[in-house]
Amino acid sequence: MQNAADSLARSAEHYRQTLSHAQAGLGDGQAESLRTLNQRLMESERKLTNDDGLPRRPWYKHLLYAPGVYSGYGVKTLLGVREGIEQKRGFEVSPASLS
Numbered sequence: 001m002q003n004a005a006d007s008l009a010r011s012a013e014h015y016r017q018t019l020s021h022a023q024a025g026l027g028d029g030q031a032e033s034l035r036t037l038n039q040r041l042m043e044s045e046r047k048l049t050n051d052d053g054l055p056r057r058p059w060y061k062h063l064l065y066a067p068g069v070y071s072g073y074g075v076k077t078l079l080g081v082r083e084g085i086e087q088k089r090g091f092e093v094s095p096a097s098l099s
Contacts, residue, residue, distance in 0.1 A: 048062060048063050048064050049061040049062050049063060050063055054066060054079060056069055057069070063079070063080070064077060064078060064079075065077045065078075065079070066079055068082070068083065068086075069083065
């Protein structure tokens with residue numbers, strides 16, 4: 001455990017130094033662009049959640065990935081689509097909706 005903790009501490013310090021070096025090399029405009037991009041990425045991730053949670057799992061909020069109803073902790077992606085297929089809950093597509 002101590003070896004693992006030491007390795008993690010070294011990795012974290014290496015990351016901190018690399019990040020500081022990269023940020024120091026950015027001009028003012030680039031740094032602001034990076035902050036804006038990070039903010040937009042965080043906002044987009046938050047939009048992929050549902051405050052009410054998932055059906056039968058209200059404690060899971062993310063809409064793209066979470067454990068399936070019957071998979072324990074095994075992660076499933078695109079839960080609404082995947083679980084609909086697995087439970088054979090299909091939907092019909094009319095020709096008019098394809099045009």
